[in-house]
Amino acid sequence: MMTGTAQTYAGDGSYPGSYYAASANTARNPVILTGGEVADICVVGAGYTGLSTAIHLAEKGYDVTLVEGARIGWGASGRNGGQVVNGLNAGLDVIERRHGPETGAFVGGLLQEGARIIYRLVDRYSIDCDLKHGNVYAAYTARHMRALEAKQALWRRHGMDDHEMLDRDGIRRHVACDLYVGGMMDRSGGHMHPLNLALGEARAFESLGGRIFELSPVTGIDRSAGKTAGKTIVKTSMGTITAKTVVLCGNAYLGQAVPELAARVMPVSTQMIATEQLDAERAASLLPTDMCVEDCRYILDYFRLSADRRLIFGGGVVYGGTDPADIVAKIRPNMEKVFPLLRGIGVDYAWSGNFALSFTRVPQLGRLEENVYFAHGYSGHGVTGSHLFGCILAEAINGDLSRFDGFAGLPWVSFPGGRLLRAPYSTLGSWWYALRDKVGL
Numbered sequence: 001m002m003t004g005t006a007q008t009y010a011g012d013g014s015y016p017g018s019y020y021a022a023s024a025n026t027a028r029n030p031v032i033l034t035g036g037e038v039a040d041i042c043v044v045g046a047g048y049t050g051l052s053t054a055i056h057l058a059e060k061g062y063d064v065t066l067v068e069g070a071r072i073g074w075g076a077s078g079r080n081g082g083q084v085v086n087g088l089n090a091g092l093d094v095i096e097r098r099h100g101p102e103t104g105a106f107v108g109g110l111l112q113e114g115a116r117i118i119y120r121l122v123d124r125y126s127i128d129c130d131l132k133h134g135n136v137y138a139a140y141t142a143r144h145m146r147a148l149e150a151k152q153a154l155w156r157r158h159g160m161d162d163h164e165m166l167d168r169d170g171i172r173r174h175v176a177c178d179l180y181v182g183g184m185m186d187r188s189g190g191h192m193h194p195l196n197l198a199l200g201e202a203r204a205f206e207s208l209g210g211r212i213f214e215l216s217p218v219t220g221i222d223r224s225a226g227k228t229a230g231k232t233i234v235k236t237s238m239g240t241i242t243a244k245t246v247v248l249c250g251n252a253y254l255g256q257a258v259p260e261l262a263a264r265v266m267p268v269s270t271q272m273i274a275t276e277q278l279d280a281e282r283a284a285s286l287l288p289t290d291m292c293v294e295d296c297r298y299i300l301d302y303f304r305l306s307a308d309r310r311l312i313f314g315g316g317v318v319y320g321g322t323d324p325a326d327i328v329a330k331i332r333p334n335m336e337k338v339f340p341l342l343r344g345i346g347v348d349y350a351w352s353g354n355f356a357l358s359f360t361r362v363p364q365l366g367r368l369e370e371n372v373y374f375a376h377g378y379s380g381h382g383v384t385g386s387h388l389f390g391c392i393l394a395e396a397i398n399g400d401l402s403r404f405d406g407f408a409g410l411p412w413v414s415f416p417g418g419r420l421l422r423a424p425y426s427t428l429g430s431w432w433y434a435l436r437d438k439v440g441l
Contacts, residue, residue, distance in 0.1 A: 010070035010253075013215045018079055018351035019274035019310065020195035025128055026203070030071060030214035033239035039065035039211070041397065042234045042241045044218050044257075045249035047077035048382065049375050051201040052117065052390020053247050058208035060398055065241055066202075066210060067234065069217030073198030075253045076382060079353035081272065081302045081314045083292045084190040085135055086112050089361035089379035092154055098360075099410065106406050108158030112188055114384025117391055118197070119190075125207070127200030130307040134291040135189030138171060138180045144296040148184040162188040174289045177338050183296075191292035191304045194383070213239075218257045221246060223369055232372060245397055248374040249390075251356045251382070260368055264412060265356040265377045271327045272314035272353075273335070274306065276346035283309040286339055301334050311335070311342065323352040355380050358412065365389055365407040373397070377412075 013030075015021035041057055043050045046068035054066045068074070088095070092111065096104030122131050139145045152163045164185045166174070171183040202212060216236040223232045234241040248258055251265075278286075283305055287293070292304035301315040313335040316324075324330050327350040336343045358364055358377030363385050365375045373396065375389040389407075396404035 042243035048386035050249035056394030078195035114388035125204035
């Protein structure tokens with residue numbers, strides 16, 4: 001039996017005051033779980049992992065119920081930078097070095113699939129989320145450029161040839177910033193409105209016959225009551241769902257509902273701001289090709305234009321998942337350093353959100369019981385990784401464990417110092433890497 005206390009992370013479940021919540025194009029009437037429900041499969045968490053899992057299973061004909069403690073995309077899926085960036089936090093070179101060439105080849109064959117899944121869902125279900133193609137990696141130093149060149153060569157070796165190296169003049173055609181010595185463009189990446197993508201995926205799932213319960217925080221998972229029948233009971237604050245299979249997709253916001261998973265990852269917050277609307281000429285002067293950008297530093301900046309021509313600029317981390325006292329004061333100096341022409345620009349929205357960090361920076365996929373699956377720990381690369389893992393989870397539940405076992409077999413490592421010391425330990429590490437960034441090492 002797996003139990004926990006009621007989650008209070010979401011307050012009344014309303015979306016935080018982000019630009020994405022203010023510009024959401026769908027108004028849902030949430031249904032709260034009360035009483036007892038029965039389903040073949042219960043997916044816990046209506047972020048990208050849960051939505052991708054639910055859609056892929058519903059497309060295969062399964063009876064799936066999705067339960068969410070707050071609202072659709074309330075967590076990282078509705079608050080992130082909106083960048084469709086391929087790959088994992090841990091580089092393919094790191095994975096090859098740790099786990100060998102066979103594992104490297106397996107992972108290398110999957111790195112662009114998450115983006116392709118997003119593009120397929122948007123096209124098939126006519127999801128309105130301002131999707132645009134192309135992303136740019138920006139290099140501050142010659143060392144960054146060498147790392148990008150090595151990445152391009154490695155990805156080519158695994159059949160991915162969508163990258164174009166950019167010299168100083170080349171990156172200026174994409175980003176009006178004199179700080180960068182060059183960079184690399186990935187044509188297979190992109191950017192979108194992340195909350196509208198999640199809301200559109202929820203509608204897609206419901207169009208396939210799926211049921212969604214929102215504002216229904218999970219308080220525990222009980223397998224003991226129906227062990228002989230192979231059933232699991234998902235308990236919420238006001239009801240239960242009895243299912244043959246349960247998939248746990250709460251990621252950084254699962255809390256203590258499933259204690260076995262809480263120690264595996266650490267919540268880390270990142271912050272974003274959205275400026276006032278820019279006129280068309282000014283917006284085009286900042287990002288002429290309208291691609292999203294992230295730089296190559298350990299503590300990186302990432303930014304893009306919204307559909308209504310706001311600059312959305314993010315960066316910084318707080319280990320442990322707490323929010324800084326003044327988000328604008330933290331992020332504005334970085335934005336104005338990249339774009340001096342925006343000094344003093346009005347900021348209409350500022351928000352923060354948590355992602356789940358794994359110690360190895362590799363997402364985790366596995367089972368707690370024969371019929372209780374989980375996925376989490378995307379470590380800041382969850383937009384594409386979550387969609388990929390949702391597909392792999394659906395394959396496994398449908399009987400094809402080949403790709404599931406490929407990830408489930410990778411070892412996970414606890415944070416040094418346990419839950420008490422993991423945040424200060426990671427903070428010390430981030431200071432070291434930030435110092436290396438500052439001195440150009």
